[in-house]
Amino acid sequence: MDLNRINARLAPRSCWQAVDFGTRLYRRWWRQGALVWLVFTALPFALLAGYGAATRSVWPMLVFWWLKPLWERPLLAFYSRALFGDYPSPWTLLRTFRSYGVNGLAGQLTWRRLSPMRGFLTGVWQLEGSKGDKASGRLSVLLRPPSQRAGTLTLTVLTLEHLMTVALVVLAITLVPWQFNLEFSVWFQEQSRLQWAFANLAWYLVLMVTEPLYVATSFALYLNQRTWLEGWDLQLGLTRIGERRRRAGRGGAALLVLLALFSAAPHPAEAQAGQPESRLKRDAAQSLLPPVESGRSDFSRDNGATESASTDKDAPKQQALDLLASDTFMPFEERQDRRLRESLRDDDNDSWWRDLLKKLLERDRDNSDRDDPLSIPDTVVEGMGYLLLLVLLGVILALILQRLPGGLARRRRGPEMPVNVAGLDTRADSLPADLNQALDDELARGDIRAALALLLRDGLITLFQRHPTPLTAGATEQDCLRAYRRLLGDAPVVAWLADLIDAWTRTAWAHRPSDREWVRALRDRWGELRPALTGRAPS
Amino acid sequence: MTPRTIEEAAELANRIETQLNQVLIGQPAVTRQVMLALITGGHVLIEGVPGLGKTLLARSLARVLELDFQRIQFTPDLMPSDVTGHVLFDSQTGDFRVRKGPAFTNLLLADEINRAPAKTQAALLEVMQERQITIEGETFELDPPFVVLATQNPLDQEGTYPLPEAELDRFLFKILIDYPELEDETRMVEMVLDGSLPDSLDAEQLTPVTNAEGILALAHQAEAVILDRAIIDYILRLVRATREHPSLIQGGGPRASIALARTAKTQALLAGRDFVIPDDIKQVAPPVLRHRLRLGVDADIEGQTVESVLEQLLEQVEAPRQ
Numbered sequence: 001m002d003l004n005r006i007n008a009r010l011a012p013r014s015c016w017q018a019v020d021f022g023t024r025l026y027r028r029w030w031r032q033g034a035l036v037w038l039v040f041t042a043l044p045f046a047l048l049a050g051y052g053a054a055t056r057s058v059w060p061m062l063v064f065w066w067l068k069p070l071w072e073r074p075l076l077a078f079y080s081r082a083l084f085g086d087y088p089s090p091w092t093l094l095r096t097f098r099s100y101g102v103n104g105l106a107g108q109l110t111w112r113r114l115s116p117m118r119g120f121l122t123g124v125w126q127l128e129g130s131k132g133d134k135a136s137g138r139l140s141v142l143l144r145p146p147s148q149r150a151g152t153l154t155l156t157v158l159t160l161e162h163l164m165t166v167a168l169v170v171l172a173i174t175l176v177p178w179q180f181n182l183e184f185s186v187w188f189q190e191q192s193r194l195q196w197a198f199a200n201l202a203w204y205l206v207l208m209v210t211e212p213l214y215v216a217t218s219f220a221l222y223l224n225q226r227t228w229l230e231g232w233d234l235q236l237g238l239t240r241i242g243e244r245r246r247r248a249g250r251g252g253a254a255l256l257v258l259l260a261l262f263s264a265a266p267h268p269a270e271a272q273a274g275q276p277e278s279r280l281k282r283d284a285a286q287s288l289l290p291p292v293e294s295g296r297s298d299f300s301r302d303n304g305a306t307e308s309a310s311t312d313k314d315a316p317k318q319q320a321l322d323l324l325a326s327d328t329f330m331p332f333e334e335r336q337d338r339r340l341r342e343s344l345r346d347d348d349n350d351s352w353w354r355d356l357l358k359k360l361l362e363r364d365r366d367n368s369d370r371d372d373p374l375s376i377p378d379t380v381v382e383g384m385g386y387l388l389l390l391v392l393l394g395v396i397l398a399l400i401l402q403r404l405p406g407g408l409a410r411r412r413r414g415p416e417m418p419v420n421v422a423g424l425d426t427r428a429d430s431l432p433a434d435l436n437q438a439l440d441d442e443l444a445r446g447d448i449r450a451a452l453a454l455l456l457r458d459g460l461i462t463l464f465q466r467h468p469t470p471l472t473a474g475a476t477e478q479d480c481l482r483a484y485r486r487l488l489g490d491a492p493v494v495a496w497l498a499d500l501i502d503a504w505t506r507t508a509w510a511h512r513p514s515d516r517e518w519v520r521a522l523r524d525r526w527g528e529l530r531p532a533l534t535g536r537a538p539s
Numbered sequence: 540m541t542p543r544t545i546e547e548a549a550e551l552a553n554r555i556e557t558q559l560n561q562v563l564i565g566q567p568a569v570t571r572q573v574m575l576a577l578i579t580g581g582h583v584l585i586e587g588v589p590g591l592g593k594t595l596l597a598r599s600l601a602r603v604l605e606l607d608f609q610r611i612q613f614t615p616d617l618m619p620s621d622v623t624g625h626v627l628f629d630s631q632t633g634d635f636r637v638r639k640g641p642a643f644t645n646l647l648l649a650d651e652i653n654r655a656p657a658k659t660q661a662a663l664l665e666v667m668q669e670r671q672i673t674i675e676g677e678t679f680e681l682d683p684p685f686v687v688l689a690t691q692n693p694l695d696q697e698g699t700y701p702l703p704e705a706e707l708d709r710f711l712f713k714i715l716i717d718y719p720e721l722e723d724e725t726r727m728v729e730m731v732l733d734g735s736l737p738d739s740l741d742a743e744q745l746t747p748v749t750n751a752e753g754i755l756a757l758a759h760q761a762e763a764v765i766l767d768r769a770i771i772d773y774i775l776r777l778v779r780a781t782r783e784h785p786s787l788i789q790g791g792g793p794r795a796s797i798a799l800a801r802t803a804k805t806q807a808l809l810a811g812r813d814f815v816i817p818d819d820i821k822q823v824a825p826p827v828l829r830h831r832l833r834l835g836v837d838a839d840i841e842g843q844t845v846e847s848v849l850e851q852l853l854e855q856v857e858a859p860r861q
Contacts, residue, residue, distance in 0.1 A: 424860070472855065473855060473856075473857045473858070474821075474853050474856050475854075476817040476821065476858045477818075478816070478817075478818040479818070479858075505814075505816050506814075508767070509765070509767050509769075509770065509814045510765055510812070510813065511765065511814075
């Protein structure tokens, strides 16, 4: 495997970019991927599905599902070679299966079967040929940060697989003529053989799409992780520069610079520590080392030549730097970080709150205006900041409490006396100053209704002030009586209120005014009861 | 017994209710509301799951009041003539003869009224409104009192024909009948087991208390109950508030106001008063208004119900001023 023949640009990518790269691999060779899948799985699937349909048992399909790591091996073999310009036919893959498909398979089909990292880690056994402790070391290296999201990828493809299967089944059922009796509503209650076979076929067809996709994207993640850890992109770049320099017959000084730069490359040594003699790496090394060695020999030669040709010294260095800085060589991810402090500093359109914020943020660093007699002292600014924060928190807390059922504020306030109860004005200041006199006046005029209304208003207001109870504007006389009966039981004041309300309703609603003496008796009883509630008799 | 005074009327109503409550255990509010409707001369729509004694109530009422009783089970194939009657050709006499339908009665139980198609429902509702039946051009007046007790099941709505709002408005009351309380249900089971309550729809054990004449006398007395102008204002404010409430897309109409006023008078009579107080309105407002109001979609999504809106209105609308 020659890295120089790679069909894609190697670069350290984010995990999602790597997955995207994997989908491009799949899309580029989807026909070949599907063919490989069919060649390796069609017969086993047909046998297992046929047996499952005949015996109406689930386990043959379960076996097929369990053997997924086995079916994925040829696909990985295909993609790993196709990426480097080698396109093995399905028959070649079938013939050479033992060389790539056996190592680590037992583990993957047993205790590692349910690992969500399955696709990502298959390369360790299949491509690197690692075994035992070496394989464990490689796994631990590959699973180091940066995050590779292999588990998320597995779950995503698994979800996609199920959704596509269900969608395919539903779509087909809607199109199948009714004579086939494929009724979706009874799908889970009663399944005919046809339904059984149909569901299995739908799943297999979906796997023909999702399995190559899963293998390609997992392989892309694997490649990306190795690129991050081992600096493959740098190695490739160095190789190309070396070749170019060798072809040009010069460049020792440039290589010196490149080697110096390479010494700062991300963790090649770290990756090498757990590096087995993998096929991939070995192939890569075989393709890499000769140019590097030749480059070094070129470098030796050029080093000697430098003394005699000092005028050419900077040209190769500049050439190498240009190559490293070119868009096609290294990172294609650009990040722009603008911090609040910098944006504030850059902003000319200042306002008072920006000034305050700026002062708060730059309090520790910017002491230039401390000597300015008109400047705001830091402690004041800091105090204002905290005050602002406290007010903000207080407002948020108050809003939360208000929205709680039976909020704090409302609980504390207690019930409020409505302005009107039972059609009567129940504002305390609406009562006459001398209630007894006003009552006598009404009785003297023969207005029993007005006299009773006065007495009832005073009674309700006094009772409410002493014993607040929730009353609404719609509360009637009987509602008031019921409320105070609940609150005070059979207290004398409740009995008095009942008599008063009885007299009032007869007067008001039956148009039968109570006897004048009865009203006076009610007033006298109230005169005895009121001091207990207010501490004073009606004036 | 024909009552002559308010006290006698209240006493009579009380005796009727006592009789009914003997068989319909744990539903005193339902029997009171049915009594109110009967005396007011209005029809009742009873909503409740099967098995709560709706048919028993109707049978018992007919027995206690010595009224004629008929029951129609509404089904999708029920025809209007199955309700009102039709003309037959009598081959012996060679003449056409009117065969009166079950609607010719005092107390008609229309079981599961929403199971019949709109045409049949309309035939019954027409009878309810006009209290007369026309068959082949001949009009027959129904003997008073004529009260329809229609039932519908709130749960099993499949294959039903919901009553349109205009037709619902013809019902004086919509009564919700719910499961009895634990204590009442225990008592009911014990009574059935010891034989003091028949485990059937048999109402023969009940003693007749009055007859159609007595009911008409009660209705006459209810009409004489004093209704103050301020309370009429209160009724109107309440009904008009249902039209303006943001949660309701349909409020009560003038028929609702009239129904409230008339029912409140009967309520006062049954309470032994010859005058209406605001509490009478508040008590009869839910059964009078609930089927005339329609909740908006937003309010429905917010979890409000017609009952909760009514409760809100009764709290918010100011009690009448004197």
